[in-house]
Amino acid sequence: MAVESTQGAPAGVAERDRASTAERALGFIHQAWRPVALLALLFVAWWVITATGLVQPYLVASPGDTFSTIAEKSDYFWEHTFITLWETVAGFLLAIVVGVVTAVIMVYSTTLERTLYPLLLFAQVIPKIAVAPLFVVWLGFGTEPKILVALLMAFFPIVISMVTGLKSIDPEMLQLSATMGASPMKTFYKIRLPASLPHLFSGLKIGATLAVTGAVVGEFVGANEGLGYVIQQANGNFDTPTLFAGLVIMSVLGILLFALVEVLEYFVLPWHASRRIDAATTSM
Template sequence: MTSSGKLMSLMVGVLTALAFLLIWEVAVRALGVAAYLLPPPSTIAADLAKNWPRVISSSWLTTGNMVLGFLLSVAVGIPLAMMLAYSPFFERSVYPSIVFLQIVPKIAIAPLFIIWFGFGMMPKVLLVFLLTFFPIVINAVVGFKSVDPGIMELARSTGASGLRTFLKIRFPSALPSIFTGLKVAAALASTAAVVAEFVASDNGLGYLIVTYNGQLMTSMVFATIIVLGLIGLAFYYLIELLERLLLPWHVFALAEQTKQA
């Protein structure tokens, strides 16, 4: 997509969002909907501005938990994916346990984390880790297994060592799939952080949502959700930017495929 096409898409997106907010504002006021049920966007913006210091301080706490849990997922998930991809025995013995952990509702595990680790940072980071871990592992395994056998045979015929083959062929070939998993995990990270704060926290954006909801401050519930969504969106696009910097050839190939389609 050309730069003018991207600008046009951005403008269309912004105008669509503004039109939606305008319709929301007019409809709520025209129908006389109570503010505690559905506040107009102007009220949400005003209340957010009034309570901004508290929201921004909570945002830093939530973002910190989100990033730490995500980084822990990367640090554990990618090496584990390598072992799953290259060891059939390890895959048969460990993979079912990983799938089981993914199936178990994470909010059901949160009370155990409170018992074991208290109300500090640890239970929240671990819950983010559990929710973001699976997509990273699965996509990394797919990437490590999808290397062209012909290329690997050629590398072995030239006498390349196992380490050199991994660094020059296997790992670079797996990076597109790895980044797919990272982007999925980044999209889940904010959800994981706020779910953890619903259950196991006395601070953060999740705690604010519960507090404001209990006080029937619906406008601040909306405002906090919007801030949380913006944080998650920024985190996702940060991973996408990193992909563009590290894998420009892959991003270009995807753009060409989209253009041809």
Template sequence: MERARPGAGERIAGALESAWRPVALLVACFAAWWAITAFKLVEAYLVPSPWTTLKLMGDKWGYIWHHTWVTTYETLIGFALAVVIGVAAAVIMVYSSTVERTLYPILLFAQVIPKIAIAPLFVVWLGFGIGPKIVVAVLIAFFPVVISMVAGLKAVDPEMLQLSSTMGAGAFATFTKIRLPASLPHLFSGLKVAVTLAVTGAVVGEFVGANEGLGYVILQANGNIDTPMLFAGLLVMSAIGVVLFVAVEIAEKLLLPWHASRRGEAVTTTY
């Protein structure tokens, strides 16, 4: 049996095969949006046309870009902190059943509380700066990171752990050589959820108290009944989430080429 990497043509064909469906759906959504506005099924002040929205984005690109960068910056910091804190908490919980039994109820309690309800408290405590937005992003993105990492660390084959112990491997070597690599597929599943939630968290924090960011733009547009700017803010916010999701997925492909879900993409088998 011989394994050979697919050629450039095969990789391009595979990429097109996986991309055409979401692209087709996106085109269909824009076509439906255009049809609704072109045939005046909804008043223009309620739903602007795609052309009006895109023209506004072009005319006010500098304004939108500034607020987009602010939200992206808050999202990335919140996501990074959620990953660091979440992974550390998961490792501690897996290695200490006492900590796990203590933290799990608290995590569940914190998760079910609507973040929009407690975001004003962070504004009172931390002011109108970047702090409250990052805290809300961390709180929203933290939970999927912890849960996925705990699941990954516990999914290791017990026989592998027994073998490493029999061969004299210490706790640190077992973690770095066996537990951590085995947990990465689970962790990346959680990261793809967490990075999109971090965008939502940053925008929620901006809704409560901010003078910049996409949440601020959307809130101002809503108050002024400026639906083209409102739709522009929503489109850009969605684009940030999609780009960050794809970035995490690319990182997963680069770091986990050995995982079963990637083998079909990475190699072809010939006899």
């Protein structure tokens, strides 16, 4: 009898886990159709504006010309898109590591927080397009300056969100943890870090889109490859379809990175209050 109950329990747990995963996936799809529908409406509006001749073709390329240009120059666009994607992902991942570490240091040291916070704010308000040429002078025309600009663009929202999350813990919870004899490290992993994840994911979603912008801004300043280079060359040659094709691909990269973070948040934080509210709202 004991063996049967032991064998039966994992099967039941597995079935519940599969059902829970399926429910979360269906819930995500149910939420995703609205932005997809909005994008479809924007696409139709774009097509109507260009098809009716409200604007000249040299000002706004039609969807047909834009996507036919992407199809005709697929190898060209793929080569430059891969460069921008690499710069974006590298800068974004570095921003996550540096941002999280900086946030933890600032939360656990009031002196460092008061020292670093004004510097972070000062660095954020400086236009990145203004300092990007310095990075090119210092690091050359390779991918390093673009990765650095992407890192700087994504860093600020990540570190601020993480600091906010780490500080949002109820002080009574921390006192209880100390009373129970938990070490600072255990308190961090068991209490502070899980409670900060919703705030962190909010910063990650903002940082993901800014990282794309940062990589392209770096390519505007000095590059011979990447989507920023493609857009700049097309603008100089008055090649509107190629320019719009580069903008579309750049936008898709940002949307995909945002969606990737959103999906990760959806499955990592199913317990968060925002998810329960979404479920209750969509079921009504």
